[in-house]
Amino acid sequence: MNRLRIQQLGDELYQSLLSREPVAPLTEREPEITIADAYQIQLRMIQRRIDAGEIVVGKKIGVTSQVVMDMLGVNQPDFGHLLSGMVFNEGEPVDTAKMIAPKAEAEVAFILARDLVGPGVTAADVLRATDCVMPCFEIVDSRIKDWKIKIQDTVADNASCGVLTLGGTRRSPRDIDLALAGMVLEKNGEIVSTSCGASVQGSPVNAVAWLANTLGALGITLKAGDIILSGSQSPLVPVRAGDSLHASVGGLGSTSVRFI
Secondary structure (H helix, E strand, C coil): CCHHHHHHHHHHHHHHHHHCCCECCHHHHCCCCCHHHHHHHHHHHHHHHHHCCCCEEEEEEECCCHHHHHHHCCCCCEEEEEEHHHEEECCCCECHHHCCCCEEEEEEEEEECCCECCCCCCHHHHHHHEEEEEEEEEEECCCEHHHCCCHHHHHHCHHHCCEEEECCCCECHHHCCCCCCEEEEEECCEEEEEEEHHHCCCCHHHHHHHHHHHHHHCCCCECCCCEEECCCCCCCEECCCCCEEEEEECCCEEEEEEEC
């Protein structure tokens, strides 16, 4: 795909973010689009947000479960960029009117104490480099109409990032076995899913190592202070105004989010 078309599609997704008007799937309009093309489109969209005053504060990992990989026809996760305008603190309501078709997922966030430079990063390296972990919600949103996505669509759309909330207890990942830590997700007071960290690449720590190595091969470093969303441990839960979600993680406490 040529540079001009990449810029056009990145600009289109950025405008969709602002207008909340979804666009037709890129894979329908550009059948030859590759994942590499999609990441270039993603970067264009991110640059537009940076130019508008946001800063990059971390990364997210997506497509971590085998079910989603099979659905999208891929054999590895994807990643997107977290920006300052996406971050909500616990207790801040999330306005669904500012999104298109939001869906929430519960996961574990990592806050780095020092840089992680791949390739060659191991799970042990991730543990040493992490300041703390905490439960969080990622509220994903697709600028692609009706969530009709293939892997290229979601990658181009910054891995379907919407916003995120951080909460719960900050703990060192060296003090808890994240692979075995159980998670319970409730919506409006009813349990909708139970899981454990092993559902994410065997452990959320492994997912972060994958991210560091994948980015390292592209010349990108995970920086001290970065927020890393390690991948969903719950199914996608559609949300609308009036809903509330609560997630508890063994050893990490709980976090909640409400929608207006």
